[in-house]
Amino acid sequence: MSHPEPAPAPAGLRRLAFGGDYNPEQWPEEVWHEDARLMREAGVTMVSVGIFSWALLEPDPGRYDFGWLDRLLDLLHVNGVRADLGTPTVVPPAWFYRAHPEALPVGKDGVRYAFGARGAICHSSTAYREAAAGITEQLARRYANHPALAMWHVHNEYGVPVSACYCDSCAAHFRRWLTARHGSADAVNEAWGTAFWGQRYRSLDEIEPPRTAPTVGNPAQQLDYARFADATMRENFTAERDILHRLSPGIPVTTNFMTALSQCESVDYWAWGREVDLVTNDHYLITDGRRTHVNLAMAADLTRSVAGGAPWLLLEHSTSGVNWQPRNPAKRPGEMARNSLAHIARGSEGAMFFQWRQSRRGAEKFHSAMVPHAGTDSRVWREVSALGADLGLLEGVRGTRTVADVAMLWDWQSWWAQSLDWRPSEDHDARERADTFYASLYDHHLTVDFAHPDADLSAYPLVVVPALYLATEETGRNLRRYVERGGTLVVSYFSGIVDADDAVHPGPYPGALRDVLGLTVEEFSPLLAGGTVRLTTPEGAPQGPGLTGDVWSDVIVPRGAETCWSYADGVPAGRPAITRNRLGEGTAWYISTRLSGPDLDAVLDRALADARIAPRTSLARDVEAVRRTGESGSYLFLINHTGTAAEVPLETPGTELLTGERAGKECTVPAGAVRVVRLDG
Structure with missing residues (x-):
């Protein structure tokens, strides 16, 4: 399904959405009328209802009780509150599990979870899929034309707290998924590298989920199982979505x-x-x-x-x-x-x-x-x-778009692969690298778009790659094109190492990113717990600050890249630590150790200069300036997270919407406050 452009808004909503999950089934009906009065008083425009109500809506198999929900939706409509109506498929009723205990998920250790929480679902269960489709269809037929309905809300927080089940039904489903992805047992053997440790399969029927084993299991199998579990949840979402689209056309589904x-x-x-x-x-x-x-x-x-x-x-x-x-x-x-x-x-x-x-x-x-x-x-x-x-007061903001300055690459499947067992250092954390690089960009007062590794990056003067262990050859070509055409790229260590099947790319590290970075890595040299390495600018190069890294170091061989900082100690002492490769009209930076705080800022300062992004020194730390623009105008959000007032210079005067005051050359943002300036012009 292609993403609609623009994304549809909740039906009938004429203001920004304001409200919350509403669970009136927890309260006597006389409280509902008090709630409606308070919603009007607070300016509530929409509430989410019915998300955990399957047991009330279908108290017995095939017997439905919609009376309470009818009265609730009517009450919301009379009071001008729109409804984000849930399909309650995150928690099937107790009677369902009594009839179908096999629909409860099984952990890697073979133990089946019990009923009594939420999200305890085997997404491969045929009984669950049929029951979920049944209650969804009943809701759609009854409420498709209700005047309060603004949006359909399928399930709740897929993946929380259980995403993968390891039961026999999932094993059979996994084999079907493998057939669709790989085609044959021979293809699976090739993708998973089953020649290692004698794991070769004669047929797909011999393959089981990656359950608990005596030692580390096949990493490619585990990666494929993560993909399978995610795809299986998504199958169930799209099944409910398609029912709602068919029976309730024009109402967005999320x-x-x-x-x-x-x-x-x-x-x-x-x-x-x-x-x-x-x-x-x-x-x-x-x-x-x-x-x-x-x-x-x-x-x-x-x-x-x-x-x-x-x-x-x-x-x-x-x-x-x-x-x-x-x-x-x-x-x-x-x-x-x-x-x-x-x-x-x-x-x-x-x-x-x-x-x-x-x-x-x-x-x-x-x-x-x-x-x-x-x-x-x-x-x-x-x-x-x-x-x-x-x-x-902010109705004009609706439909406008946030303006980004730079991009950061992120890929969930790469994260899954890197998080598997027996990587070179347990101290290297992809999420930590993403958090740290983002914090540095935030402190440079830059608004960040995230991008898939194969996305078109041409709109961004700077692209940061904090952790991309899994990178295909196409990703490598995409990043090379980006740099050759004038982009500035910053790549952190342990990126570009394996392909989509978690197989190390042929030749030296960093595999798919060798060409764009202009270097090879002979070997990794992770540091022991608490260890650090010192970085200095090489003799004869422009002097920069000394830096300190931890967790990781690489033994680098430049293949066209220049050395900007070298290791002063550790295994790679005297070798490059941070490099810069001129390629076509752009540059690609490589950071081969873990830098944080001012040390990382110092390197990004150099990359920002390459990208011709001017320093934004007029903003204090922890004061945000973020812009949304569209047909209704341009809106500058100024957010002060500090304990003192901030004076923010404005390129264009405007009107501050929350106070109604005019803003000229600057806008004062009180401590802990927000100001939204609709800029003139």
Whole structure:
């Protein structure tokens, strides 16, 4: 399915989306009317309903009870609130599992999970697929023309908490998938390198899922199984989507992603982004001491990129603390609005929450909500109401697009491959490299698009590759074309090493990226725990700062690249550490050790100069300036994450929308606040 252009908005929604997951089944019906009054008071425009309601909608096999949902949707419609209506297929009823215990997933160790949580599904189960299609069809037939319906919400957070099942049904399904992908047992043997350790198969019937074994299993088999598990979940999504498209034409269909790299590792969102009508995302701050707003910006940029640059929708985040981390601090005053507007700056068409009213029972009763346990006489409620009013002032932003400065390559399948066992160093983490490179670009005040390795990169003056262990020959050719035509490329270590089957490319490392980088790597030399290496500029070269790396080093042989920093110690002492290759009209940089903070900034400063991207020294650290543009105008979002007011210079005067004040040569952004300037012209 090709991604629609532009992505459809929720039907009937004339303002930015504002609301949350609404679970009225947890409350007496008299509370529903109080909820409707409070929704009007807070400026709520849409809520998500029915996501976990299968057991109520189909209390017995084939017997349906839609009366409560009829009354709820009618109540929402009367009060001007649109509905993001869920298909409740993330939690089948207890009666279903009693009849079909084989639909519960099996772990790698052969133990079958029990009913009692959510997302406990074998996605290969025929019984599950039939039941999911049945309830989806019932909902579509009943509510396709309901005046409150804005969007269909299939399932919930695919891949959380279980993506792969290892049961016999999955084994049979995996063999069918292998037939489609590879064609024959001989082709599988070739792709997986089964000559190693005597793993050769005579027929596909001999192949099982990569269950728990005495030692490390075949990595190519594990990589294919990750692909299979992801594709199997996607098959179930598209089956429900197609039912909804057929019976409810014109209403967009989505499912909520979790693109933050730390929150869902098992889903290839490049593939999923092509299947939904509107990309939506859930994002929760990981409060472990890091700068949480940087991860938020990264997740929003990645979500927008999965949407092909089109507007998307933040479908869940939290008003305050969550419930599932080891420690769950409350958000500071103003942080909830700042988080919400930061997502909107980076392309979201609104700010939705989990959930509307805080639960009294169940596993998430301590997760914050729009209406907290403390009720409406609370800071959270006052901030929720204020945010709803502010979003009403930003209607012109709808449909505009965020303007990016640079690109970062990211590939979920490469991440899966690199994360398998027996790599050269367990301290090398692809996600950490992505986080660190992104943080440096963020601190340079650059807005980042993420891109698939085979995407057209010609629009970007700088492309950063923080971790691309798996890179095909086509990827190598794509990056070479990009540099030859004038682009600036920055590649980090352990990239370009293997092909799509996790086979090392023939010849020296870095395989697919040798030509564009103008070098070869004789061998890796990872460092022991806590070890570091010093980097200096070589004698006779322009003097630069001394740098310190850790985790990794390479033994590099230049094949046309110039040496910008050399190793001063370690196994590769005296050899190149950071290189720059002039190729055609552009340059390609290679960083062969792990750099962070100011050390990484120093190298990126040089690459930015090559890319002719001027330093943005007028912005203070942790003050964002992000632009959205479209037919309605150009909007500059200024987000101050610091404790002091910031003066931000403006290239063009305009009107600040949240206060109504004119902004001339500069705009003052109070501590912890956001300002949105509609620029003149």
